[in-house]
Amino acid sequence: MSQPSAYPSAVPVGVDISRASIARVYDAALNGKDNFAIDREVLDQVRTVAPGVAELAWANRDFLIRACRFLAHEAGIEQYLDLGSGLPTSENTHQVVQRIRPNSRVVYVDNDPMVLTHARVLLEENTRTSIVEADIFRPLTVLGHPAVRTELDFHRPMALFQVGTLHHYLADDAAALMATYIDALPSGSYVAIAHFFDPEVDEYSDLARKMEDKFVHSPMGGGRFRTRAEIQAMFDGLEMVEPGLVLCDDWWPSGPRLAPLSVVRHCIVGGVGRKP
Template sequence: MSQPQSYPSAVPVGVDTSRASIARVYDAALNGKDNFEVDREVLAQVATVAPGVAELAWANRDFLIRACRFLASQAGINQYLDLGSGLPTAENTNQVVQRIVPNSRVVYVDNDPLVLAHARVLLEENTDTSIVEADIFRPFDVLGNQAVREELDFSRPLALFQVGTLHHYLDDDAAELMRTYIDALASGSYVVIAHFFDPEIDRYSELARKMEDKFVHSPMGGGRFRTRAEIQAMFGDLEMVEPGLVLCDEWWPDGPRLAPLSEVRHCIVGGVGRKV
C-alpha cells in the first residue's frame, strides 16, 4: 500500500490511498510531502503532453497570495470564506491576510479527510481561523452550515474564494452554482476565482484540451479547461477589479516579467469581482 511521505507508518483514518485526491495532487505539484503514488501518477500522465503541468498549481497559488494581499491591504476585507482550501502549505490565506490585518476571520471549507486532519492540528491555537467539513459544490449546504454562520457575518462584506476548484466541477451549471453563493453575499463583498483555461488560440487551445483529456482520464477523474466566456459567467454581474479576468500571472504581478510565460501558464486565468 502506498504511504503518504509524511506518515512513515500509518495512513490517516478515512484516507483512501487507492484513489487520487484533488488536494493531494495539488500538494504533489507544489512539491509537498502529503501525497501518494496515485496522486503523483496524475501529474505524470498529464506531463506526457505538458511537461510543465505543475506550473498550473504554482500560478494558481501565486495568484491566491496576491489576491489576499489586495483584499486585506486595499479592499478593507477582514473576513474570508475559502472554498476547497486544500492541504496546508506556505502562505495560506489566513497567514497572508492575518499578517496584514491580524484579527481577520478565515473559514476554510473542504471535505478531504487529509486536509481536515492537517488543518485541525495546525489551527488549534488560531482562534480567528477554522475549517468546516462540507462539499463546496453544494452551496446551500455551505451557506447553511452553522459553523460558517457563527464565524462569518454575512451582513458585512467578505471575500469568497474559489481558487483552483471550479475546474473540478464537471457539470455545465457552474455559473448557477456561483450565483447561489453571490446572492448570499453583502454589497461590497468580493469573489476570487482561478480556473483552468482554454484560450481558444490554436497553439494553447490544443495544449489545454490535451491536458483536460489526461486529467479526465486520470485517477483524479476531472479537470475542465473552460473558455473565457464560461469562466466570466461565473462572476455573474459582479464588477470586475482591474485588470479583469486575465492569466493568473498577469493579475497584478509582483514586478516586471523578465522571461516569457511558459505555454502551460497560458492555460489558467484568475479574476476578482466586487458585488456593488
C-alpha cells in the first residue's frame, strides 16, 4: 500500500491531516497515494478482525463502473449526479459514461477539501463535468445548489449515485433522506446505491458487526452495516433493475466467477432502481 509523506506543500488548504477522511480511507484501500497515516490507521484497525477489508472498497468501485456502463449503454442516460465522489482513481464516473456517450454531463458533489482540490484540477478542461461543494446528507441543499440546477436538466431522466456513501450516514432516517432525493428526480431516472451489509447469517453477520465496531471506534468514526430491509427501504418507490439488491459482485459481473468470493465481499451490496 502506498505510504506517502504528508509534506505541507502537498496538502491543500483546509485539509486536517490529524483526522481521518472517508475519501482518503477509500483511497488508501484502493492503493492510492492521496492519504495519510491517520487514514491508513482506520484500515489497520479493521484489519484486526477482517484482513481483507480493502475488498469492500474494490467491490464498491467495481459495482460503480458496471452500473455506469449499464446506465450509459443500456439505459441511455446522459446526466449523472454522483454524490460523495471521493478522490480521483482509475475509471471515475465521467470517464466511463463519456466514453460511451460523449455528451453526458456529470456533476460530482463532495465537501472534502482534498477531494475538491484534486477534482478541480482533474476536471479543468472537461466542460461537461463539474464538482459542487456541498454536504450530500443535506439533500435540499444539494438539489437547490445553483450549479446542480444549471448543469442538470431536471425535466429529463438522470442517474443519481450514492455508491459507498450512505453507510457513513449514521442516523436512522437514511430512507427518508433518499426519499427526498428520489422525489426530486424526473420520471425515467435511475438511482444506484452500494452499502455495507449485514447478511443476518451467522457466517457473515458476526464479521459485519465486528467491522462496524472497528469503523465506529476508529479515527473515521463510523461505518454502518445495515440489513437488507434497511437498505432496500432506500429504494422506496423505485422499480428495481434485475437482479435487484444483491452482493456488489453479483450485480451483472463482467464474466464467470472462477473463485469463490471472500467473506468480506459478502458484506457489501448494491442495486439500481428506476423511477416510474
